[in-house]
Amino acid sequence: MHDDIDALLDAETIAAKVRELGAEITAKVPADRELVLVPVLKGSFVFAADLARAIDRHLVVDFFGCRSYEGTSSSGVVQTTLDLSKSIEGKHVIIVEDIVDTGLTMQYMQENLATRHPAALELASLLHKPARTKVPVDIDYLGFTIDDVFVVGYGLDFDGRYRNLPYLGVMKS
Numbered sequence: 341m342h343d344d345i346d347a348l349l350d351a352e353t354i355a356a357k358v359r360e361l362g363a364e365i366t367a368k369v370p371a372d373r374e375l376v377l378v379p380v381l382k383g384s385f386v387f388a389a390d391l392a393r394a395i396d397r398h399l400v401v402d403f404f405g406c407r408s409y410e411g412t413s414s415s416g417v418v419q420t421t422l423d424l425s426k427s428i429e430g431k432h433v434i435i436v437e438d439i440v441d442t443g444l445t446m447q448y449m450q451e452n453l454a455t456r457h458p459a460a461l462e463l464a465s466l467l468h469k470p471a472r473t474k475v476p477v478d479i480d481y482l483g484f485t486i487d488d489v490f491v492v493g494y495g496l497d498f499d500g501r502y503r504n505l506p507y508l509g510v511m512k513s
């Protein structure tokens with residue numbers, strides 16, 4: 341079905357890393373804080389589902405939707421498509437992102453959520469593409485650093501497709 345994709349990270353490699361990140365979050369977030377995971381739709385829904393199950397403590401999940409991409413290039417314009425359903429004031433918030441590319445989406449989200457006075461605002465990102473940085477972003481829990489290639493699978497898409505690939509791959513050119 342996907343002979344137009346070269347594998348980059350297989351499902352077992354991703355699963356092992358997600359377990360590590362989950363254990364790190366479990367150990368680091370203070371026990372008396374209410375933890376809120378905020379997956380950024382749509383790309384992070386697969387990562388967030390696995391990460392949430394790798395965290396061994398109470399938490400709640402609330403989604404935030406935004407979009408900055410058309411095809412394979414960032415438009416530089418970030419739009420909110422869905423806002424949080426509840427207040428995050430005083431809570432320990434971890435934004436869950438699929439990939440930090442230029443950093444523009446995270447800058448927008450972090451500025452937006454910071455105005456709501458969480459007790460802590462952290463970031464877990466499965467992937468980071470430092471070669472494309474326009475705005476430096478601090479990633480508290482990082483999966484993998486990758487080269488400047490367009491990746492699909494494990495939630496990441498090309499024009500809406502490939503999100504259901506169980507591994508991460510690069511489109512053959």
Ligand code: IMP
Pocket residue numbers: 383408409414437438439440441442443444445446489490491492496497498
């Ligand atoms: P940024 O605002 O440039 O950091 O872009 C972040 C968003 O662009 C991510 O949340 C992804 O949805 C999308 N994106 C960036 N690079 C890729 C890629 O290689 N494959 C699929 N989506 C990507």
Ligand code: MG
Pocket residue numbers: 380381382383384438439
């Ligand atoms: Mg995204």
